[in-house]
Amino acid sequence: MDKLLIKNGIVIDPLTKTEVKRDIYIENGIIKDLPVKKPTVDKGVVKTISADGLIVFPGLIDMHVHLREPGYEYKETIKSGMEAAISGGFTSICCMPNTKPVNDSEEVTRFLIDKAKNLDLINLFPIGAISKGLKGVSLADIGKLKEAGAVALSDDGNPVEDSALMGRALLYADTFNLPVISHSEDIKLRGKGVINEGVMSERLGVIGMPSIAEDIGTARDVILAGYYGVKLHVAHVSTAGSVNIIKQAKKIGIKVTCETCPHYFSLTEESLLDYNTNAKMNPPLRTEMDKRAVVEAIQDGTIDVIATDHAPHSKDEKDDTLDAAPFGIIGLETSLPLTLRLFHDKKISLIRIAELMSLNPAKILNISGRGSVSNGYIGDITVVDLNKKWQFTEREIKSLSKNSPFIGEKFKGKTSFVMAGGKILKEN
Amino acid sequence: MSFQKKDLITIKDLSASDINYFVETAKEFKKISLKDIKKVPTLRGKTVVNIFYEPSTRTRSSFEIAQKRLSADSLSITVSQSSVVKGESLKDTLLNLEAMKPDAFVVRHSESGAAHFISKITKASVVNAGDGINEHPTQCLLDIMTVAEVKKDFKSLKVAIIGDIYHSRVARSDIYGFSKLGAEIYLYAPHSLLPRMIEYGGGKVFIAKSMEEAVKNADVIIMLRIQKERASYYFIPSIEEYRNFFKLTPELLSKADKKVIVLHPGPVNRDVEISGSIINENKTHIFKQVENGVAVRMACLYILIGYQKLNG
Ligand SMILES: [Zn+2]
Ligand SMILES: [Zn+2]
Numbered sequence: 001m002d003k004l005l006i007k008n009g010i011v012i013d014p015l016t017k018t019e020v021k022r023d024i025y026i027e028n029g030i031i032k033d034l035p036v037k038k039p040t041v042d043k044g045v046v047k048t049i050s051a052d053g054l055i056v057f058p059g060l061i062d063m064h065v066h067l068r069e070p071g072y073e074y075k076e077t078i079k080s081g082m083e084a085a086i087s088g089g090f091t092s093i094c095c096m097p098n099t100k101p102v103n104d105s106e107e108v109t110r111f112l113i114d115k116a117k118n119l120d121l122i123n124l125f126p127i128g129a130i131s132k133g134l135k136g137v138s139l140a141d142i143g144k145l146k147e148a149g150a151v152a153l154s155d156d157g158n159p160v161e162d163s164a165l166m167g168r169a170l171l172y173a174d175t176f177n178l179p180v181i182s183h184s185e186d187i188k189l190r191g192k193g194v195i196n197e198g199v200m201s202e203r204l205g206v207i208g209m210p211s212i213a214e215d216i217g218t219a220r221d222v223i224l225a226g227y228y229g230v231k232l233h234v235a236h237v238s239t240a241g242s243v244n245i246i247k248q249a250k251k252i253g254i255k256v257t258c259e260t261c262p263h264y265f266s267l268t269e270e271s272l273l274d275y276n277t278n279a280k281m282n283p284p285l286r287t288e289m290d291k292r293a294v295v296e297a298i299q300d301g302t303i304d305v306i307a308t309d310h311a312p313h314s315k316d317e318k319d320d321t322l323d324a325a326p327f328g329i330i331g332l333e334t335s336l337p338l339t340l341r342l343f344h345d346k347k348i349s350l351i352r353i354a355e356l357m358s359l360n361p362a363k364i365l366n367i368s369g370r371g372s373v374s375n376g377y378i379g380d381i382t383v384v385d386l387n388k389k390w391q392f393t394e395r396e397i398k399s400l401s402k403n404s405p406f407i408g409e410k411f412k413g414k415t416s417f418v419m420a421g422g423k424i425l426k427e428n
Numbered sequence: 429m430s431f432q433k434k435d436l437i438t439i440k441d442l443s444a445s446d447i448n449y450f451v452e453t454a455k456e457f458k459k460i461s462l463k464d465i466k467k468v469p470t471l472r473g474k475t476v477v478n479i480f481y482e483p484s485t486r487t488r489s490s491f492e493i494a495q496k497r498l499s500a501d502s503l504s505i506t507v508s509q510s511s512v513v514k515g516e517s518l519k520d521t522l523l524n525l526e527a528m529k530p531d532a533f534v535v536r537h538s539e540s541g542a543a544h545f546i547s548k549i550t551k552a553s554v555v556n557a558g559d560g561i562n563e564h565p566t567q568c569l570l571d572i573m574t575v576a577e578v579k580k581d582f583k584s585l586k587v588a589i590i591g592d593i594y595h596s597r598v599a600r601s602d603i604y605g606f607s608k609l610g611a612e613i614y615l616y617a618p619h620s621l622l623p624r625m626i627e628y629g630g631g632k633v634f635i636a637k638s639m640e641e642a643v644k645n646a647d648v649i650i651m652l653r654i655q656k657e658r659a660s661y662y663f664i665p666s667i668e669e670y671r672n673f674f675k676l677t678p679e680l681l682s683k684a685d686k687k688v689i690v691l692h693p694g695p696v697n698r699d700v701e702i703s704g705s706i707i708n709e710n711k712t713h714i715f716k717q718v719e720n721g722v723a724v725r726m727a728c729l730y731i732l733i734g735y736q737k738l739n740g
Contacts (some may be wrong), residue, residue, distance in 0.1 A: 053460075125502060132665075137658065138660070138665065138666075139659075139665035139666075140663070140665060141664050141665045141666060141668070141669045142669070143665075143669050143672060143673040144663055144672065161661075164661070164662060165662045168620040168662040168663055169662065170660075171618070171619040171620040171622075172618050172619060172620040172663075172664065172665070174619045175619045175620075175673075176617045228619075230619070342540065
């Protein structure tokens with residue numbers, strides 16, 4: 001389809017910070033200002049979508065997703081991950097390199113890009129490894145990764161323990177203007193912890209991960225970025241301490257950005273009460289105080305991005321003790337509805353949501369032509385019905401894995417249409 | 429014109445006119461190397477000791493030939509396999525050699541500041557033949573001489589220095605030397621191998637945004653050697669990656685001015701920092717540098733020992 005008209009929606013554009021009822025016209029996959037003479041709504045030439053009473057966002061971008069292909073296709077494939085993403089309203093996802101083999105080479109990056117191209121669904125932007133094999137011992141061939149199409153680097157899953165390697169990775173990546181995403185954590189201090197250290201770990205009698213393990217990791221990475229004068233993006237901020245460190249760092253001009261995930265502003269360690277392995281992730285769910293700090297940071301701009309850290313694990317893997325079950329929860333299908341709760345609670349505006357979930361990820365990752373609904377941008381659009389009430393059930397989950405703490409949750413607000421490059425992928 | 433110091437430790441000590449004086453003197457000495465009988469009696473009866481705490485074929489032979497052509501009596505010691513093994517300190521080694529009344533020491537050491545340290549112990553002149561990552565002043569002078577043979581004016585001459593700048597004593601000396609003469613310096617390297625600060629005594633030093641930018645605008649390109657060990661300490665991912673993104677290739681070089689002067693201090697890692705074909709096709713001044721190296725080292729010994737004669 002060459003021509004697409006989205007009529008009467010309330011268009012949220014984070015670039016111009018506008019929220020107005022207007023039509024969007026997409027020609028050959030690109031958003032165009034409406035021609036003075038309106039295109040003839042000659043059916044077959046121009047397809048029209050009625051967005052009456054709906055919200056039109058620039059296509060959502062999730063910059064932190066674990067697809068499990070290659071290597072762990074029983075948890076998630078590129079295809080199933082994309083289907084979950086579409087269902088959740090995402091038009092672009094970035095996949096972390098902890099696959100098998102690890103994405104530390106141009107071969108794996110090319111494999112991912114080619115596979116996505118063949119699927120022809122949404123956009124896939126691979127993230128390459130910082131260190132070879134994610135081992136933290138030597139740098140991956142970073143220039144080659146960039147050349148192959150990686151948009152960022154991360155050893156996510158493992159913190160980079162060696163400060164010299166992290167510092168030089170930041171510097172070396174800066175040569176290629178490639179953003180580095182840190183999983184900031186002091187791994188020795190985390191030790192064998194499985195949930196947040198505190199009241200809940202005591203009550204359940206399990207080993208805790210102190211929140212300062214994250215704070216110390218964040219502080220180190222921010223200090224490195226500040227000293228070397230280079231950019232850093234901190235993944236999945238979950239503690240009041242990390243939030244504060246990043247806030248102070250931004251104040252003194254350190255080029256740091258960060259993301260949080262919906263579960264950190266939606267849940268606390270209380271969710272682990274029944275040794276619920278579907279509430280086990282790293283960083284772990286924290287306290288009410290941390291949750292409040294995260295929400296405030298989303299409001300005041302300290303947090304730049306909401307990403308899911310979508311981490312699928314099979315039923316069998318999660319059906320185990322809290323100690324043994326793997327870290328991680330799926331998130332693609334609940335990210336937008338959970339974020340919309342912040343809007344419904346009058347905590348943030350729709351424009352802010354569009355910044356957090358589209359414009360800022362595009363900016364941080366230097367993804368051009370995305371993140372805005374304006375002339376010349378790519379026709380990636382997410383149309384949302386703010387008032388649609390629905391329940392998240394296991395049966396409806398598109399992801400191959402079902403490890404979500406939000407199953408059974410009732411939501412207000414659902415994705416109605418998703419289009420990538422002007423191509424309609426979801427239509428209610 | 430004269431030079432008022434006993435030693436040549438760092439280019440920082442030299443004024444622009446000092447540098448010109450060394451280079452002009454070297455030009456005179458170069459004539460000797462072009463004669464049938466390549467020997468003058470200038471330093472007859474003078475003793476020069478070359479102490480090399482780090483292996484070096486090129487620099488050592490250059491100094492030795494310079495000494496022979498000036499008729500100095502010289503002795504070369506490679507210390508790594510003698511006293512150090514026996515546990516003798518640098519100071520004791522020097523005090524012993526000092527007792528034999530040499531007129532000059534030529535010192536190469538893997539530790540920065542070694543030549544400076546030695547110059548405080550001895551009454552003899554000290555020529556720094558490279559100390560750690562700090563400086564290599566005779567290399568700088570021979571680089572300047574090589575460029576000066578082609579380019580008359582150094583004011584706003586654009587000098588690109590590309591490669592492992594952080595660990596390079598050649599880069600450090602060249603940055604000081606060329607900028608003292610008014611040149612603009614453009615550095616390019618993986619950012620992990622750039623110096624942390626680029627304050628070089630008020631010199632005009634810039635970081636180039638890309639290899640292409642550095643090469644395109646340059647009048648002089650100085651390529652530096654990359655050591656394989658840099659990958660083990662995370663400065664670079666691998667030699668293969670370095671080759672892919674930081675090598676001077678014929679394609680890149682074709683974007684530069686036709687008269688661009690390409691230098692390399694040697695020894696060259698062919699096809700790592702520079703394509704072998706660029707050297708094979710004679711598009712560099714590398715062998716001119718080697719030739720001028722002898723003349724510069726003759727000039728240095730002559731000037732420093734001459735100063736000793738007047739003030740010693
Ligand atoms: Zn992580
Ligand atoms: Zn992750």
